[in-house]
Amino acid sequence: MSRNKEIFRPLSLAQHFDAPEEYIGHFGWLCGYSADALFLNDATERFTRLTNAQRAHHGRVALAIMLDPGNEQIGFRDAPGILHLPITDIAKKPFRLLHAKVALLGFRHQEHHNRWQLRLLVSTGNWTRQTLEESLDLVWRIDVDSESLHSPEANSQQDYAEIKAAWELLAWMQELFDTRLLNAAFTGHSKEASNPLKQVREWVNTCSQKAKGQPRVFDNRCKSLLCQLSKKINTNGPVKRNYLAMGSGFYETSAIATKPPDVPIAIIDKLREAGLLTAKPEVDLYVNPSACQAIATSVHSLKTCDITVRPGPISEIVFGAQAQRSLHAKFLFSANYRNNSNACTSAWVYLGSGNLTKPGLCNKMCPQAGNLEAGVVFTPNTLYWCKDKTNQDDRVVTNLLPIQWTKEIDDKTPLSAGSSMVEQEAAYVAPPVAWFVWRLVGGMHELHTDKPRATDIQALDSTGVPCPKTSTGFQWYEEQPREVRIRWKENGRQRECSIPVVDQYGRIAATKLPAIDIDEAWWQLASFPHPPNEDSDEDDDDGSTEIESTGKALGHSVPATSYPIRRMMELIECIASKQTEILEMDWALWCNRLEQTLGQASDSANVKYFRDELKLNPLSPLRHSSFRPAFAETSNTGPGKLYDDTLTRIKASWRVDELNPLGESQ
Numbered sequence: 001m002s003r004n005k006e007i008f009r010p011l012s013l014a015q016h017f018d019a020p021e022e023y024i025g026h027f028g029w030l031c032g033y034s035a036d037a038l039f040l041n042d043a044t045e046r047f048t049r050l051t052n053a054q055r056a057h058h059g060r061v062a063l064a065i066m067l068d069p070g071n072e073q074i075g076f077r078d079a080p081g082i083l084h085l086p087i088t089d090i091a092k093k094p095f096r097l098l099h100a101k102v103a104l105l106g107f108r109h110q111e112h113h114n115r116w117q118l119r120l121l122v123s124t125g126n127w128t129r130q131t132l133e134e135s136l137d138l139v140w141r142i143d144v145d146s147e148s149l150h151s152p153e154a155n156s157q158q159d160y161a162e163i164k165a166a167w168e169l170l171a172w173m174q175e176l177f178d179t180r181l182l183n184a185a186f187t188g189h190s191k192e193a194s195n196p197l198k199q200v201r202e203w204v205n206t207c208s209q210k211a212k213g214q215p216r217v218f219d220n221r222c223k224s225l226l227c228q229l230s231k232k233i234n235t236n237g238p239v240k241r242n243y244l245a246m247g248s249g250f251y252e253t254s255a256i257a258t259k260p261p262d263v264p265i266a267i268i269d270k271l272r273e274a275g276l277l278t279a280k281p282e283v284d285l286y287v288n289p290s291a292c293q294a295i296a297t298s299v300h301s302l303k304t305c306d307i308t309v310r311p312g313p314i315s316e317i318v319f320g321a322q323a324q325r326s327l328h329a330k331f332l333f334s335a336n337y338r339n340n341s342n343a344c345t346s347a348w349v350y351l352g353s354g355n356l357t358k359p360g361l362c363n364k365m366c367p368q369a370g371n372l373e374a375g376v377v378f379t380p381n382t383l384y385w386c387k388d389k390t391n392q393d394d395r396v397v398t399n400l401l402p403i404q405w406t407k408e409i410d411d412k413t414p415l416s417a418g419s420s421m422v423e424q425e426a427a428y429v430a431p432p433v434a435w436f437v438w439r440l441v442g443g444m445h446e447l448h449t450d451k452p453r454a455t456d457i458q459a460l461d462s463t464g465v466p467c468p469k470t471s472t473g474f475q476w477y478e479e480q481p482r483e484v485r486i487r488w489k490e491n492g493r494q495r496e497c498s499i500p501v502v503d504q505y506g507r508i509a510a511t512k513l514p515a516i517d518i519d520e521a522w523w524q525l526a527s528f529p530h531p532p533n534e535d536s537d538e539d540d541d542d543g544s545t546e547i548e549s550t551g552k553a554l555g556h557s558v559p560a561t562s563y564p565i566r567r568m569m570e571l572i573e574c575i576a577s578k579q580t581e582i583l584e585m586d587w588a589l590w591c592n593r594l595e596q597t598l599g600q601a602s603d604s605a606n607v608k609y610f611r612d613e614l615k616l617n618p619l620s621p622l623r624h625s626s627f628r629p630a631f632a633e634t635s636n637t638g639p640g641k642l643y644d645d646t647l648t649r650i651k652a653s654w655r656v657d658e659l660n661p662l663g664e665s666q
Contacts, residue, residue, distance in 0.1 A: 017047045017103075033126055035074060036074070065082060068424070071428060080509070094366070095370065096359055115147065121141050216232060220365050220371075224363050244268065248330050261357075267361075287312065294417070296418075310408055335348075433499060445477070480503070483509050526574070528578070568609075576628075579594075
């Protein structure tokens with residue numbers, strides 16, 4: 001629910017992934033029932049500020065997502081930057097369906113790298129195109145930042161409690177899913193502060209330590225959502241409300257056609273028992289008329305229970321005129337009203353993943369009869385029942401929730417039960433091998449793995465033919481792939497999935513790196529810590545590159561035959577100037593960028609001139625202590641050794657490792 005002073009336009013679910021001003025997405029976790037590549041590409045571009053092609057080139061994981069095992073795999077080719085984690089052991093799945101829809105997103109300031117923000121989303125909608133374009137859904141959001149830690153207020157401490165509760169759920173879920181590839185993605189700097197996985201976890205821990213109060217975010221791992229509902233509402237003592245709205249995208253079928261579904265009645269009874277509802281409240285039940293299961297045949301019996309059935313409305317102010325949407329949101333809304341007042345008093349809202357069904361709301365998580373669900377109960381700011389001259393559109397309850405009081409469903413209204421819930425077989429489970437490493441062995445390209453279970457799998461080429469096995473992997477006769485299809489047997493059943501190929505720079509399922517010259521190399525390094533810009537070959541205002549400008553500023557005047565020397569020396573000088581200012585938390589990432597970028601320039605004209613004509617190693621000055629930050633001046637420190645090892649690999653890539661260092665006589 002967002003606010004705009006001029007026009008009220010709530011954010012779409014994907015827009016909630018937008019990085020804050022001056023921040024960029026660092027790493028995030030998602031869980032949900034389903035997702036698709038169209039939504040995830042939109043969300044990840046907003047999160048990282050990188051296009052699909054840039055993320056494919058970057059080859060890094062930005063978001064990890066855990067979905068119900070019935071979902072087909074979403075690969076890196078379909079959604080670069082997204083790691084869809086498979087479930088580890090389907091036989092030990094502790095829930096009927098993974099239905100909770102939660103996202104915890106970490107953002108890092110672009111300039112001040114010790115500043116961060118965390119964003120928590122609890123959604124009723126799935127991470128899919130359908131949510132964006134076809135359904136009526138709701139999302140609840142909070143943002144916390146590192147600056148608030150210095151002077152925490154009561155509201156901040158409550159928000160920290162929500163972050164803690166959501167993280168406990170997500171961390172528990174991680175134990176059920178295969179995180180091998182995720183851990184491997186940051187292995188090169190797993191002990192460094194620059195590890196995004198580790199950093200986001202530390203930010204969460206910092207919030208958790210300062211959390212106070214009962215969290216409003218809750219799940220049903222130990223108790224059903226309904227059992228916990230009254231306590232979540234009743235934080236400041238019981239208040240009886242005379243209005244209740246209930247909405248759901250799905251209702252259970254019933255063995256007796258005319259019998260009202262049990263769950264709406266159970267909700268009313270539970271709220272009455274807790275002193276949160278009057279004896280004879282006004283109750284509205286909102287449905288999707290084209291798919292409302294048992295509601296389709298029980299409108300009359302619900303009416304005898306003083307429950308009015310209404311269609312979920314499509315707000316024109318939110319979606320525009322003639323919009324077509326179907327109710328998918330799961331929500332409860334209760335408040336007090338008076339005939340002489342427009343104010344919704346003592347209002348509270350529940351929204352979350354749990355449909356108004358037994359597996360969704362009334363049962364705790366269990367393999368046979370309880371989904372894994374999550375939701376939030378909160379007290380909104382001042383709300384009004386109707387729009388008038390004194391309030392804003394973003395305070396009118398009918399603009400914020402899919403409720404209305406002008407249309408009612410009666411016995412004559414055509415309703416459709418729709419389909420019942422279809423149980424899906426597990427489509428994506430953890431394979432024996434989580435990734436291949438691309439390498440050259442004895443002149444042969446190999447998909448390398450050091451996992452002993454590799455003997456149990458087949459690696460399939462682009463035509464589906466199994467590749468020849470080696471002692472450490474599989475031969476590959478084609479161009480380096482981004483992903484490889486593998487086949488294996490599990491409990492007598494044949495399974496297949498795609499696993500990514502990791503290149504020598506640690507990039508995961510990345511597109512091929514183009515060859516570049518040293519000017520382009522500098523632009524890629526100059527943009528650090530941000531990923532290289534695809535348009536990095538633009539000139540400065542005066543038409544010269546930064547390396548050229550540096551040379552002019554130093555007063556260089558050299559003949560054309562010395563041009564490659566000047567260019568190389570200016571590159572080395574620019575690198576030295578840049579890296580002496582790198583923070584220690586970013587050092588491992590810098591070394592990786594340096595190796596990758598200079599590796600791309602290994603056959604550029606300037607490198608060839610030094611290698612083939614001068615027979616010199618131009619990289620040797622970079623080992624000098626004055627060209628290094630204080631924390632990496634020597635190889636006696638971890639950062640220093642990492643840097644020296646990086647330079648050694650770059651020398652080998654440039655094929656200058658056996659040549660004389662620059663400045664030494666031959």
